Amino acid sequence: MSLLNQTIARITPLDTKAMEEAQKRLDSLLKPQGSLGRLESIARQLAGITGKIQNKVEGKAIIVMAGDNGVIEESVSSYPKDVSKLVAETMLTGLSGVAVLGKFEGAKIKVVDLGLDGDIDNPALIKRKIKRGTGNIAKGPAMTRDEAIRAIETGIEITNLAIDEGTNLVGTGEVGIGNTTTSSAVLYALTKESLDLLVGRGAGLSDEGLANKKAIIKKAVELNKPDPEDPVDVIAKVGGFDIAGMTGCFLACASRRVPVVIDGFISGVAALCAVRMKPESREYMIQSHGTEEPGGKIIHKLLDMEPMLFMKMRLGEGTGCALAFNIIEAATRMMSDMGTFADIGM
Amino acid sequence: MSLLNQTIARITPLDTKAMEEAQKRLDSLLKPQGSLGRLESIARQLAGITGKIQNKVEGKAIIVMAGDNGVIEESVSSYPKDVSKLVAETMLTGLSGVAVLGKFEGAKIKVVDLGLDGDIDNPALIKRKIKRGTGNIAKGPAMTRDEAIRAIETGIEITNLAIDEGTNLVGTGEVGIGNTTTSSAVLYALTKESLDLLVGRGAGLSDEGLANKKAIIKKAVELNKPDPEDPVDVIAKVGGFDIAGMTGCFLACASRRVPVVIDGFISGVAALCAVRMKPESREYMIQSHGTEEPGGKIIHKLLDMEPMLFMKMRLGEGTGCALAFNIIEAATRMMSDMGTFADIGM
Numbered sequence: 001m002s003l004l005n006q007t008i009a010r011i012t013p014l015d016t017k018a019m020e021e022a023q024k025r026l027d028s029l030l031k032p033q034g035s036l037g038r039l040e041s042i043a044r045q046l047a048g049i050t051g052k053i054q055n056k057v058e059g060k061a062i063i064v065m066a067g068d069n070g071v072i073e074e075s076v077s078s079y080p081k082d083v084s085k086l087v088a089e090t091m092l093t094g095l096s097g098v099a100v101l102g103k104f105e106g107a108k109i110k111v112v113d114l115g116l117d118g119d120i121d122n123p124a125l126i127k128r129k130i131k132r133g134t135g136n137i138a139k140g141p142a143m144t145r146d147e148a149i150r151a152i153e154t155g156i157e158i159t160n161l162a163i164d165e166g167t168n169l170v171g172t173g174e175v176g177i178g179n180t181t182t183s184s185a186v187l188y189a190l191t192k193e194s195l196d197l198l199v200g201r202g203a204g205l206s207d208e209g210l211a212n213k214k215a216i217i218k219k220a221v222e223l224n225k226p227d228p229e230d231p232v233d234v235i236a237k238v239g240g241f242d243i244a245g246m247t248g249c250f251l252a253c254a255s256r257r258v259p260v261v262i263d264g265f266i267s268g269v270a271a272l273c274a275v276r277m278k279p280e281s282r283e284y285m286i287q288s289h290g291t292e293e294p295g296g297k298i299i300h301k302l303l304d305m306e307p308m309l310f311m312k313m314r315l316g317e318g319t320g321c322a323l324a325f326n327i328i329e330a331a332t333r334m335m336s337d338m339g340t341f342a343d344i345g346m
Numbered sequence: 347m348s349l350l351n352q353t354i355a356r357i358t359p360l361d362t363k364a365m366e367e368a369q370k371r372l373d374s375l376l377k378p379q380g381s382l383g384r385l386e387s388i389a390r391q392l393a394g395i396t397g398k399i400q401n402k403v404e405g406k407a408i409i410v411m412a413g414d415n416g417v418i419e420e421s422v423s424s425y426p427k428d429v430s431k432l433v434a435e436t437m438l439t440g441l442s443g444v445a446v447l448g449k450f451e452g453a454k455i456k457v458v459d460l461g462l463d464g465d466i467d468n469p470a471l472i473k474r475k476i477k478r479g480t481g482n483i484a485k486g487p488a489m490t491r492d493e494a495i496r497a498i499e500t501g502i503e504i505t506n507l508a509i510d511e512g513t514n515l516v517g518t519g520e521v522g523i524g525n526t527t528t529s530s531a532v533l534y535a536l537t538k539e540s541l542d543l544l545v546g547r548g549a550g551l552s553d554e555g556l557a558n559k560k561a562i563i564k565k566a567v568e569l570n571k572p573d574p575e576d577p578v579d580v581i582a583k584v585g586g587f588d589i590a591g592m593t594g595c596f597l598a599c600a601s602r603r604v605p606v607v608i609d610g611f612i613s614g615v616a617a618l619c620a621v622r623m624k625p626e627s628r629e630y631m632i633q634s635h636g637t638e639e640p641g642g643k644i645i646h647k648l649l650d651m652e653p654m655l656f657m658k659m660r661l662g663e664g665t666g667c668a669l670a671f672n673i674i675e676a677a678t679r680m681m682s683d684m685g686t687f688a689d690i691g692m
Contacts, residue, residue, distance in 0.1 A: 030436050031443055032424075032549040036665070037638075037658030078378075086690065090376050095685025097377055104679045105672075203378040292383075308657060311673075312383030319382070326451075326672040327657075333450045339441025344432065 003153045004248075010255040014048030014283045022047035028340040038308055042286065042331035049257050049284055054336050057329045060107035061162045062098060062171035062318040063249050064091060065155065067115030067241030068133035069178035070142065071220070076181040076213045078204045081133070085118040087175045087317070092122045097315050098173055101322035107171065109318075112158050114151050115176075115241030128154045134240050137185060137220035141237045148236035148244050155248020156255075163256050169325060170253050170260045171288075172267045173318020174242040180293060183269040185217045185238035187295050189226040190272065191302065198295035200265070203314070231273040239273075246270030247277070254281035259328065261286050261321040262305070264314065265293035272299055288324030289313060349499045350594075356601040360394030360629045368393035374686040384654055388632065388677035395603050395630055400682050403675045406453035407508045408444060408517035408664040409595050410437060411501065413461030413587030414479035415524035416488065417566070422527040422559045424550045427479070431464040433521045437663070438468045444519055444663035451668045453517065458504050460497050461522075461587030474500045480586050483531060483566035487583045494582035494590050501594020502601075509602050515671060516599050516606045517634075518613045519664020520588040526639060529615040531563045531584035533641050535572040536618065537648070544641035546611070549660070577619040585619075592616035593623070600627035605674065607632050607667040608651070610660065611639035618645055634670030635659060 001009070022044045027033050034040060046055045066088045072081050090096040091111045094103065102109045112126040117133035130151050134142035143151070159170065176182075180202035187198050195214045205213060217238075224237035235244050247270045253260035254274070262271045262285055274281045282303060289309035290296065300306065309323055347355070368390045373379050380386060392401045412434045418427050436442040437457045440449065448455045458472040463479035476497055480488035489497070505516065522528075526548035533544050541560045551559060563584075570583035581590050593616045599606035600620070608617045608631055621628045628649060635655035636642065646652065655669055 030433070030441055031661050035549065035659065035661040036443060037660065039657065039659070086692075087376070090685055090690065093685070094683075095376055095689060097382060097680065097684060100679055100683040101676055103683070104676055203381065306656070309655060309673075310652070311385065311654060313381065313385070314383065315377050315381040323673060323676060327655075327669060330447055330450055330669060333446055334443065337440075337446040337449070338443060339436055339439070343441060344436065346432075 003156055004149055007156050007251050007255045008278045011278045011280050013280050015051040018051045018053060019044050019048040022053050025053055025335065028342065029338045030341060036334060039331040039334050042328055043335045046259060049259050055332050057169050057332055059166040060169045060325050061167040062102050062107050062109050062173050062321050063159060063162060064098065064109060064111045064173035064175060064318055065242040065245030066111060066113050066175045068117040069176055069182050069240045070134045070136035071138055071181050071216065072178040073136050074138050074216045076216055077178045077202060079177050081117060081177050084175055084177045085116050085120060088116060089120055092124045096317060097319045098317035098322060101319050105322045105325045107322060107325055110158065110162060112245060114154060114245045126158060130241060137182065137224060137238045138216050141224050142239055143236050145232060145236045148232050151241045151244030152248040155245035156252040159249045159252035160256065163258055168258055169328060170249065170258055171318050171321025171325065172246045172249050172260065172263055173321065174246060174266050174316055176240055176242045179240055179242055179266050181213055181217060182238060182240040183243060183266045184295055185220050186234050186243060186269050187298065188217055189221050189234045189238055190228050190276065193298055198298055200293040200295060231276045235273060242266065243270045247273040250274035250281055250285065251278065254284040259286055260284055261288050261324050263288055263318050263320045264291040264316055265296045266316060268296060268299035272302055275303060286324065286328060289320035349502055350495055353502050353597050353601045354624045357624045357626050359626050361397040362394065364397045364399060365390050365394040368399050371399055371681065374688065375684045376687060382680060385677040385680050388674055389681045392605060395605050401678050403515050403678055405512040406515045406671050407513040408448050408453050408455050408519050408667050409505060409508060410444065410455060410457045410519035410521060410664055411588040411591030412457060412459050412521045414463040415522055415528050415586050416480045416482035417484060417527050417562065418524040419482050420484050420562045422562055423524045423548060425523045427463060427523050430521055430523045431462050431466060434462060435466055438470045442663060443661050443665045444668060447665050447668035451671045453668060453671055456504065456508060458591060460500060460591045472504060476587060483528065483570060483584045484562050487570050488585055489582050491578060491582045494578050497587045497590030498594040501591035502598040505595045505598035509604055514604055515674060516604055517664050517667025517671065518592045518595050518606065518609055519667065520592060520612050520662055522586055522588045525586055525588055525612050527559055527563060528584060528586040529589060529612045530641055531566050532580050532589060532615050533644065534563055535567050535580045535584055536574050536622065539644055544644055546639040546641060577622045581619060588612065589616045593619040596620035596627055596631065597623065600630040605632055606630055607634050607670050609634055609664050609666045610637040610662055611642045612662060614642060614645035618648055621649060632670065632674060635666035
């Protein structure tokens with residue numbers, strides 16, 4: 001059996017018995033029942049994920065999938081392609097948004113080159129390039145089915161390695177100019193929701209640029225005819241290496257029973273792909289912040305998740321995950337350190 | 347001049363020149379302009395508060411104002427009065443929600459007894475009791491005008507001391523059974539908004555309890571006739587010692603140019619009182635989380651502030667401030683540690 005199929009097969013539902021025990025503990029803590037809201041639901045979810053009532057965040061990592069997108073030939077982005085490589089480099093040198101926020105929150109940043117159209121000379125880069133950028137989805141498929149599976153499986157492998165090294169809280173990040181276009185195309189192919197509802201301005205398109213982006217996405221889906229019942233086909237035909245790698249990351253975390261944080265829109269599209277492959281994978285995911293991309297709201301609805309943070313952030317990279325890590329760790333401390341009514345003799 | 351009037355007189359607008367310089371730095375960082383959203387607006391605000399582009403969080407404290415409320419005779423709370431003292435004790439022994447979250451976030455918790463109807467034997471308690479609980483506002487004023495001013499000034503003194511000790515990020519918390527009733531009464535007196543819009547279930551009232559709470563608030567305001575143009579009069583007649591102390595805390599922070607975080611509904615009502623006394627004090631405040639109390643939305647609108655966190659929390663104590671501290675510190679790190687386009691030769 002392939003690594004992808006093995007991983008999917010290993011994903012099982014949450015441990016409801018542990019969640020019930022966690023709820024008992026939560027209700028014994030010194031507070032009105034339910035009054036710590038999302039901290040309580042996270043603590044319950046973590047119990048379901050690990051099977052333990054008390055959880056400790058031992059290692060945090062944000063896995064950043066990097067790849068270029070051929071569709072930027074169609075002027076769908078306000079930035080040139082070279083910026084993908086530049087941003088990935090600044091992640092490695094500690095200068096980018098996710099590098100700074102990740103360091104502040106005590107998380108490792110693992111940057112994976114799955115498909116950058118350029119080479120980075122830095123030993124910290126995880127070099128797993130499948131191809132130098134995808135094809136232009138307005139003219140043909142992004143990649144072959146085999147390449148899509150390789151990219152997903154690479155995401156699984158890298159995530160499994162991070163977990164083997166002691167990571168027990170994972171964040172998902174990406175870099176790839178043009179990836180709000182490919183993500184919107186994947187979401188459109190999977191849902192057939194109105195393009196007006198799901199396409200946004202990415203890093204900062206004009207009105208004209210936005211209209212062009214919608215037209216290109218429509219064209220890409222009409223031309224490539226991805227099968228909405230087959231997420232691998234959708235990713236291969238209109239997605240990107242970053243979306244594929246993150247999909248693998250979500251599946252790997254679920255198969256290893258490790259909580260995994262959704263960042264913004266692109267990460268959310270990958271989460272949706274994972275859930276379409278295996279619905280139970282959803283239970284291992286935690287939504288960090290509300291994205292400014294309009295498609296984000298559709299994703300939250302489809303995944304039935306509410307963001308915890310509303311930061312008006314639209315940088316991507318995994319920056320929202322870094323902030324969410326602190327909240328998730330706070331939930332574990334609530335569970336382990338708060339007193340109970342019994343402690344004070346009530 | 348009284349301490350209260352001195353403090354109010356010292357509050358001046360933000361340093362707009364520093365904010366412009368901060369904006370230049372923000373726009374030079376390696377990201378699309380504005381793409382770090384609220385982190386950027388916080389960094390800009392901190393520059394306006396301190397006059398410095400780069401800020402460092404050196405000391406964090408959550409100042410918790412504790413007091414009992416005579417109105418609980420009217421069955422407006424699902425908890426008995428003794429719980430105020432019990433909760434304050436668990437804050438000092440490290441078992442309460444804010445104690446645990448504050449410790450996790452590296453913040454000191456300073457618990458001030460302004461009006462508990464009971465004595466706590468713990469040297470960590472800041473003992474500044476003005477009276478053993480307020481009067482029942484359904485039958486008369488909560489306190490005299492002199493007592494209200496003393497409570498506000500005590501809040502100012504304690505906050506000034508914390509700042510003298512090195513605190514440069516302040517959170518506001520409270521404990522006092524019945525304080526969503528007094529807070530709703532203050533908000534109703536100040537705004538005359540519909541009681542249906544501003545009164546909620548506090549820690550967990552029934553439908554019947556909620557109807558009674560509204561009736562009591564209406565009665566208290568009709569009986570005591572607080573002057574909506576005079577926040578001290580409103581606090582004295584239908585407020586509480588906790589609201590008074592927190593109002594002092596907000597004013598002191600603004601006068602000392604230190605950022606101060608609003609927690610939930612009760613803290614928001616105190617913030618509104620401070621802003622009504624001196625509109626410029628608003629510029630020193632940062633809203634942490636969205637409260638579940640319906641009056642919270644009215645406060646956010648009146649203060650023109652949007653919460654960053656939506657945690658469905660309704661514990662109070664200052665718990666939302668603890669989580670917000672991490673985000674505020676993240677904003678300072680973004681400002682100091684991210685690279686610029688110039689750094690990478692662009």
